[in-house]
Amino acid sequence: MAEKTIYSVQSVERSLNLLETIAGCENGIRIKDLAERESLNLSTAHRLVSLLEQRGYVEQEPESKKYFLGMKVLQLQGYLFKSRRLNDVAAQELKRMVHCLGETTHLAILSEDEVVYIESWEGVRSVISRAPVGRKVPIYSTALGKALTAWKPREEVERMLHRIEMAPKTPNTITDVPGYLNELSKVRLNGYAVDRQEQSMIGCCIAAPIRDHRDEVVAAVSVSCPAHDFTEENEERIVRELMATVSNISAKLGHSHGA
């Protein structure tokens, strides 16, 4: 529980806030609105954003003067996948799990209001094929979506749901907000999420969150299983293995239990 000291370097924090705000604006944002939203003086915001622009983290569309996230992020992302860490920490554990379970497995993160696949491994036993990296799926009809949203503040989840359409994918899909929120409380209770043919009739899915040292859910891992194979026994086996795996990964990210 040894708490880390909280450091604060105003200008850096402001820059990161600006970067993240710009990132969240798919349609770009003007400097004035940025300054307003971040309660910053216009010149301060301008100076900091210009610096991010010089470094390529942010781009300004010449005509509209709007700021967008820059290509530099791609470079960082490229580095991340090269990093021994991601491989040591996640890939290694996940490969082991896939080998053990034989079922197709996905690593995903939340981006805006959707689930984005980051990496995937095909299971030998499984007839379910892996989704391509970068593919997006909805939060309301997938185990990954549930695992990624279950520990977010209720209001935030409600806002997300209101921005999207909860169209039924199968007869099992949860299509109402209260129903989904209720489902999330079960997820919190169990520690993992289940999709019982809610996204597709082909298969079921179990997903659990990965947490970092701040106890924040940063990603989630799912195991897919053909519907006809999704027996209680199999479910238990998968849950046991999956929970152990995400716990290991989280631990390696510096997560400590009960933090």
Place this chain on the structure above:
Amino acid sequence: MAEKTIYSVQSVERSLNLLETIAGCENGIRIKDLAERESLNLSTAHRLVSLLEQRGYVEQEPESKKYFLGMKVLQLQGYLFKSRRLNDVAAQELKRMVHCLGETTHLAILSEDEVVYIESWEGVRSVISRAPVGRKVPIYSTALGKALTAWKPREEVERMLHRIEMAPKTPNTITDVPGYLNELSKVRLNGYAVDRQEQSMIGCCIAAPIRDHRDEVVAAVSVSCPAHDFTEENEERIVRELMATVSNISAKLGHSHGA
């Protein structure tokens, strides 16, 4: 030519430098070495890096105390692909080009010493299939690699080449440093790079760089073509279309000619 004012906010610049240095260390880096490499006071480095850690941009491996790039980057990356901008700017233009040429097209960036595919489109006419996003290919045997390195300082390219092995992929592969550097000067002269069955006997490739507002090469686009189709006439047609396309994309990124 209207030069933008160069802003400087020391702490932010230092933070970004630290972030990028950490990103480049696949095996992680200790705070002391970081401070040394960036010529920073140990406490300053520690404070700034701790802040990046608080925000999730960086992670510290508990046992080794080494710092690695954090998962937050994935979130940013997710946002980038949602951004109207990347779609408007690159995807839209590239889809148009793919439709026009009918050949398979790739968008890639340089990450460390390798080419990383960011996005791809399959051409209707082409027998060449697209490589998956995230796939890495060498710089020395691909048109993309040449396009991405041609405008880097010679010493940097030499360093990169020395870190990798220039194994022959086909009889045409360039396998020596002087040969590659010579090839790059041709690329700079033409403005585009060609791979004449150097990576694979199946096909040839033409690639050209995308530049941002700082005139920096930030990405490259390639068009693949089956070897038997790679006539002089076809080559000219592809080059014309490709150059127009990358020029449009660069322009939209704020690039101005002769800048």
Place this chain on the structure above:
DNA sequence: AATCAAATCTCATATTATGAAATAGAGGAG
């Protein structure tokens, strides 16, 4: 051409980031 709104730039000042030095913690040798 005049008006207005937004972006960009300048500079004196107070706030903030800084680094020297102190402390804590981990690992190794005797």
Place this chain on the structure above:
DNA sequence: CTCCTCTATTTCATAATATGAGATTTGATT
């Protein structure tokens, strides 16, 4: 087990830096 060394972490007085008010430019609209 204790001392020694090396590194990470924290503190705090000070000087350097980031800040924001306001001036200026840009460009769009009437």
